[in-house]
Amino acid sequence: MTQRPASTVPIGLIPGPFHDRLDALSHARGWMDWAGYMSPTVLDTAEFEYFAIRNQATLFDISPMHKYRVTGPEAPAMINRVVTRDVRRIGEGRVGYALWCDEEGMLIDDGTLFRISDTEFRLCCQERMFGWLLDAADGFDVAVTDESDTVAGLSLQGPTSFSVLKDAGLDVADMKPFDLREVEPDLWISRTGFTGDLGYELWMPWEAALALWDRLWAAGGHWGLRAIGYDALHIARIEAGFMAAGMDFQPVHAALRLHRGRTPFELGFGRMVDFDKGHFNGRRALLSHRDYGARTHLVKLDIGGFKPAQDALIYHRKRREVGHVTSGVWSPTAKRNIALAELKAPFGDSKTSDLWAEIYVNEEGRWNRRMVPVTVESKPFFINDRARATPPGAF
Amino acid sequence: MSARFDVIVIGAGHNGLTAATVLARKGKRVCVVEKAAQAGGMARMTDFGGGATGPEIAHLLYNLSPAVAKDTGVAFDAQPLPTIALSPDGFHAEIRGGTLRRAEGTLHPDASAFEALDARLVRFAALLGQLSDKPPPTIAEGLASMASLRDLGGLAKLGLNLKRLGRDDMREFLRIVLSNAYDLLLDELPDGPVAGALAADAVRGAFSGPRAPGSVFTLMYRMGQGCDAAWPMGGFGAFEGAATGAGATLRCGTGVASVDVEGDRVQGVTLEDGTVLQAGAVLSSLGAEATMQLAGPAHFDIEATRRLRNMRTKGTAAKLNLVLSDVPDMPGLSDAQKAGRLIVAPSAAHVERAFDPVKYGRASDAPVIEAVMPSLTDPSLCGQGRQVLSAIVSYVPFAPEGGWTPAVRDDLTARAIDTLETYMPGLSGLIIHQTLLTPDDIAAATGAPGGHWHHGEMGIDQVLTVRPVNGLSRYAFGIGGYYLCGASAHPGGNVTGSPGRNAARRLLTDGIPA
Numbered sequence: 019m020t021q022r023p024a025s026t027v028p029i030g031l032i033p034g035p036f037h038d039r040l041d042a043l044s045h046a047r048g049w050m051d052w053a054g055y056m057s058p059t060v061l062d063t064a065e066f067e068y069f070a071i072r073n074q075a076t077l078f079d080i081s082p083m084h085k086y087r088v089t090g091p092e093a094p095a096m097i098n099r100v101v102t103r104d105v106r107r108i109g110e111g112r113v114g115y116a117l118w119c120d121e122e123g124m125l126i127d128d129g130t131l132f133r134i135s136d137t138e139f140r141l142c143c144q145e146r147m148f149g150w151l152l153d154a155a156d157g158f159d160v161a162v163t164d165e166s167d168t169v170a171g172l173s174l175q176g177p178t179s180f181s182v183l184k185d186a187g188l189d190v191a192d193m194k195p196f197d198l199r200e201v202e203p204d205l206w207i208s209r210t211g212f213t214g215d216l217g218y219e220l221w222m223p224w225e226a227a228l229a230l231w232d233r234l235w236a237a238g239g240h241w242g243l244r245a246i247g248y249d250a251l252h253i254a255r256i257e258a259g260f261m262a263a264g265m266d267f268q269p270v271h272a273a274l275r276l277h278r279g280r281t282p283f284e285l286g287f288g289r290m291v292d293f294d295k296g297h298f299n300g301r302r303a304l305l306s307h308r309d310y311g312a313r314t315h316l317v318k319l320d321i322g323g324f325k326p327a328q329d330a331l332i333y334h335r336k337r338r339e340v341g342h343v344t345s346g347v348w349s350p351t352a353k354r355n356i357a358l359a360e361l362k363a364p365f366g367d368s369k370t371s372d373l374w375a376e377i378y379v380n381e382e383g384r385w386n387r388r389m390v391p392v393t394v395e396s397k398p399f400f401i402n403d404r405a406r407a408t409p410p411g412a413f
Numbered sequence: 414m415s416a417r418f419d420v421i422v423i424g425a426g427h428n429g430l431t432a433a434t435v436l437a438r439k440g441k442r443v444c445v446v447e448k449a450a451q452a453g454g455m456a457r458m459t460d461f462g463g464g465a466t467g468p469e470i471a472h473l474l475y476n477l478s479p480a481v482a483k484d485t486g487v488a489f490d491a492q493p494l495p496t497i498a499l500s501p502d503g504f505h506a507e508i509r510g511g512t513l514r515r516a517e518g519t520l521h522p523d524a525s526a527f528e529a530l531d532a533r534l535v536r537f538a539a540l541l542g543q544l545s546d547k548p549p550p551t552i553a554e555g556l557a558s559m560a561s562l563r564d565l566g567g568l569a570k571l572g573l574n575l576k577r578l579g580r581d582d583m584r585e586f587l588r589i590v591l592s593n594a595y596d597l598l599l600d601e602l603p604d605g606p607v608a609g610a611l612a613a614d615a616v617r618g619a620f621s622g623p624r625a626p627g628s629v630f631t632l633m634y635r636m637g638q639g640c641d642a643a644w645p646m647g648g649f650g651a652f653e654g655a656a657t658g659a660g661a662t663l664r665c666g667t668g669v670a671s672v673d674v675e676g677d678r679v680q681g682v683t684l685e686d687g688t689v690l691q692a693g694a695v696l697s698s699l700g701a702e703a704t705m706q707l708a709g710p711a712h713f714d715i716e717a718t719r720r721l722r723n724m725r726t727k728g729t730a731a732k733l734n735l736v737l738s739d740v741p742d743m744p745g746l747s748d749a750q751k752a753g754r755l756i757v758a759p760s761a762a763h764v765e766r767a768f769d770p771v772k773y774g775r776a777s778d779a780p781v782i783e784a785v786m787p788s789l790t791d792p793s794l795c796g797q798g799r800q801v802l803s804a805i806v807s808y809v810p811f812a813p814e815g816g817w818t819p820a821v822r823d824d825l826t827a828r829a830i831d832t833l834e835t836y837m838p839g840l841s842g843l844i845i846h847q848t849l850l851t852p853d854d855i856a857a858a859t860g861a862p863g864g865h866w867h868h869g870e871m872g873i874d875q876v877l878t879v880r881p882v883n884g885l886s887r888y889a890f891g892i893g894g895y896y897l898c899g900a901s902a903h904p905g906g907n908v909t910g911s912p913g914r915n916a917a918r919r920l921l922t923d924g925i926p927a
Binding site: 095099120121150153157296297299300301302 | 677706709710711712713714715716717718719722884891
């Protein structure tokens with residue numbers, strides 16, 4: 019192993035592959051730490067950026083996601099041993115959502131699994147997984163590579179995103195949701211995203227990032243293309259009902275306290291656990307969790323009033339505390355006050371009536387507590403057919 | 414070819430045979446599969462030629478649990494042997510039944526200090542010993558079931574017995590249980606052959622010196638059922654006899670290639686020659702990692718495979734077997750004492766120094782030796798006046814720097830014989846046959862990981878609820894119907910049969926699917 023001299027270790031947050039362009043566009047100067055990278059929270063205003071997701075097209079740098087490539091004849095078997103779903107059902111050139119658990123059946127992380135070929139996968143997720151995947155690979159004929167800082171990712175989301183690609187000379191008209199394709203040498207496009215809307219994710223070598231950005235940018239003016247930060251995406255992903263690691267569940271490898279882990283059943287992903295595919299990590303524990311029943315339920319809530327309910331406690335009959343909001347925002351598109359919340363079982367499942375959220379409001383210097391009614395929703399707050407139409411419409 | 418049994422036991426060592434006996438006596442159809450041509454594992458006799466037979470690896474019984482004897486019907490005619498702490502100055506000491514005297518029979522100046530210490534350790538060891546006949550305690554399952562309540566009961570009983578020791582003893586127990594043998598011994602005894610012998614007992618087979626934390630625990634473990642060593646008359650064949658006598662089938666000469674799993678349950682095993690043996694349950698007395706590998710890592714959780722891979726299993730004990738043309742001269746020892754357990758460990762500090770080189774892949778310059786001549790106790794072992802000298806030589810690395818070349822082996826043999834010759838002048842002139850088994854050889858011959866005495870270091874991180882590893886400590890080994898029954902399971906090694914018996918009983922409790 020070669021060691022680089024210490025002087026080359028960057029101090030503080032480091033620029034990602036698109037940083038030069040993002041920096042030039044950043045009026046707000048709002049940056050956050052995402053896996054050590056300088057990532058925009060907001061470039062202009064969160065409202066403009068949010069409405070661009072829903073009405074135009076947006077670019078968001080997702081390069082700080084962790085990316086791992088698993089290659090080898092036993093790659094399907096090795097991945098199947100890690101994740102709870104059966105990856106044999108994810109065909110070549112397809113992407114699947116996947117969850118993986120520790121030996122106690124507690125979620126380590128969720129992510130997207132790209133089946134590049136029969137024997138080649140890329141796992142894309144929030145948490146660092148390299149050591150874990152190396153452990154998982156022991157005894158399997160596979161190679162695991164950490165591509166986190168060699169593969170750049172750019173998320174192009176919004177109703178005109180297809181048109182932007184088309185004008186940039188990238189024809190993906192026949193790509194269905196969750197399709198994956200190498201459209202040009204070293205440029206992979208997947209029809210995936212975190213907004214619940216029409217959108218694509220583009221994957222390229224780190225050093226090819228700026229050229230691709232410029233190419234899309236040149237094609238995008240006509241289609242209202244904007245660069246966005248995390249704040250806008252945060253609203254869109256709650257509208258789409260997607261959970262986020264560290265907010266809506268605690269990745270169990272990062273949790274120090276007992277009983278902070280959650281099973282896929284408790285997060286509403288029981289259908290993603292395939293007990294018939296053979297052994298996978300945590301299977302035995304998950305079998306007993308299935309029989310024992312969920313301890314909590316992660317649910318989508320419609321909350322009364324208009325004040326975002328982030329972190330609010332949830333009560334049954336306004337008296338008994340039964341849970342709390344994990345992500346809450348005002349949805350500008352649905353015009354509803356929406357949230358994801360964790361409720362103690364059986365609330366959120368068999369008991370959904372007479373639930374209340376405790377909201378604090380500051381009325382010109384005087385704090386007031388309001389109990390507002392809460393409704394458990396089964397469907398995402400944002401659903402639009404354009405997200406699934408193939409070929410997609412122009413806008 | 415295919416045959417069906419209720420249970421297949423992998424490995425016909427004493428633990429495998431014990432497990433098979435317990436199950437066969439309950440009417441189960443049991444097949445024991447052994448890779449070697451002969452059963453016995455580490456506890457087996459070997460023919461050195463010329464009418465001399467002797468124990469190949471293990472050469473004494475310490476802790477055969479009464480519970481094992483009861484559940485298997487194994488009966489040894491065990492002749493207790495005195496322990497002789499050899500002193501370079503010729504003033505040897507004899508330890509017998511918790512007492513200490515000079516070899517010539519006079520009072521030993523440290524007798525009362527030794528006896529008080531020994532009595533205390535035996536009392537404490539009994540406390541730990543009561544844990545040996547059960548799976549290690551757990552509180553993980555809480556109050557959810559009758560079985561876990563019984564476990565908690567066992568734990569409560571341990572606490573109660575600890576309380577019953579009285580305040581002073583309880584405090585003393587808690588003070589020393591995780592500490593090091595060196596300090597404990599030298600608090601009570603001057604450093605010399607007696608302290609040396611006890612220090613050597615504390616760490617024999619271990620990858621640690623007596624100054625390492627946890628060596629008091631291993632000393633107590635050795636004393637778990639009373640600390641006298643014994644020679645089983647006729648050898649260790651009683652385990653095999655009990656198993657076949659109870660109706661178990663013994664298949665020697667072909668090892669298991671894989672454990673067959675379907676639907677998260679074992680279906681049987683496939684032998685190296687392709688023979689398939691079907692069974693509802695499989696017990697493995699191999700090392701813990703090898704047991705995992707036989708079924709394949711894919712059937713285990715990732716945490717379990719990582720822990721098993723990282724188990725500490727570096728063996729440090731080699732075995733030297735000598736056939737002698739006559740009883741060697743041993744100045745200062747009576748005939749009865751010559752037949753005893755002879756310890757070469759001139760001081761506790763000597764034992765610690767002997768450990769140092771093995772850390773760097775070299776054998777001790779001045780090895781610590783436990784030698785016994787079973788043919789003196791059991792004349793049936795040899796004809797023509799010959800004697801077998803069986804010696805456990807510590808510390809010897811599993812993988813020495815540069816490998817086990819003939820020169821390195823010869824050097825080790827010479828060093829061991831040279832060390833013994835201090836106490837047995839003229840020994841080398843009597844040798845008509847010699848066999849050296851390095852930890853590497855022992856691993857190859859028995860499958861013991863690292864050639865380790867206990868199939869895994871008895872460190873505080875690898876005993877009780879974390880033996881062999883966290884999450885697999887109660888014999889059930891992940892896959893339905895798969896069990897670990899060897900020394901890497903609780904309570905650990907030595908010729909005790911306890912892991913085998915406990916695993917078999919666990920299987921009987923869980924039930925065997927038809």
